[in-house]
Amino acid sequence: QSALTQPASVSGSxxxxxTISCTGxxxxxxxxxxxxxxxxxxxxxxKFMIYEDSKRPSGVSNRFSGSKSGNTASLTxxxxxxxxxxxxxxxxxxxxxxxxxxxxxxxxxx
Amino acid sequence: xxxxxxxGGGLVQPGGSLRLSCSASGxxxxxxxxxxxxxxxxxxxxxxxxxxxxxxxxxYVDSVKGRFTISRDNAKNSLYLQMNSLRAEDTAVYxxxxxxxxxxxxxxxxxxxxxxxx
Numbered sequence: 001q002s003a004l005t006q007p008a009s010v011s012g013s014x015x016x017x018x019t020i021s022c023t024g025x026x027x028x029x030x031x032x033x034x035x036x037x038x039x040x041x042x043x044x045x046x047k048f049m050i051y052e053d054s055k056r057p058s059g060v061s062n063r064f065s066g067s068k069s070g071n072t073a074s075l076t077x078x079x080x081x082x083x084x085x086x087x088x089x090x091x092x093x094x095x096x097x098x099x100x101x102x103x104x105x106x107x108x109x110x
Numbered sequence: 111x112x113x114x115x116x117x118g119g120g121l122v123q124p125g126g127s128l129r130l131s132c133s134a135s136g137x138x139x140x141x142x143x144x145x146x147x148x149x150x151x152x153x154x155x156x157x158x159x160x161x162x163x164x165x166x167x168x169x170y171v172d173s174v175k176g177r178f179t180i181s182r183d184n185a186k187n188s189l190y191l192q193m194n195s196l197r198a199e200d201t202a203v204y205x206x207x208x209x210x211x212x213x214x215x216x217x218x219x220x221x222x223x224x225x226x227x228x
Binding site for chain 2: 003
């Protein structure tokens with residue numbers, strides 16, 4: 001049950017695109033199409049952004065997209081906006097109905 | 111509208127116990143997996159435990175096995191987390207979350223703060 005690996009921080013200017021990586025192992029990210037992503041603003045509860053690697057829940061902007069290759073999942077935010085500045089967490093199913101989160105990535109909009 | 115409201119947090123001494131509750135509304139509670147996820151101050155999210163719709167299956171992160179017990183009362187639309195033998199490292203905001211597809215946490219409550227300190 002080791003945490004997934006995310007970069008501590010990423011940044012981008014308004015209108016640009018950024019990608020946040022999430023690296024796991026063949027026991028979690030690489031074994032199941034069950035990576036999810038969450039956005040968390042300071043002092044707020046996490047918000048569900050992506051599930052099953054690349055699907056968006058209803059109401060989530062199509063500027064957010066997810067993908068996966070091997071043991072690494074990615075979240076891409078296009079057309080960066082000031083309100084996207086937040087912490088982002090990936091989460092993967094790890095077998096036996098357990099889950100593991102990444103350490104989180106702080107996105108700064110310059 | 112899905113609503114999850116946690117309660118029961120507070121200050122407890124090391125070795126003590128606390129029971130968290132999560133009151134659910136806006137959906138058919140008995141149809142969804144439910145989870146507890148915590149976040150230590152200034153740290154990331156950590157999955158703690160989850161429970162199947164009928165309570166027949168329960169799973170825990172290794173660090174809380176034998177100390178924490180997740181349970182639910184579908185008649186009361188409520189989720190619980192009984193926390194025993196609490197340690198300083200259990201200090202965190204505890205979030206209740208509803209499964210979206212399967213057990214994947216989707217909708218989240220606002221959290222309740224648990225502080226373990228003497």
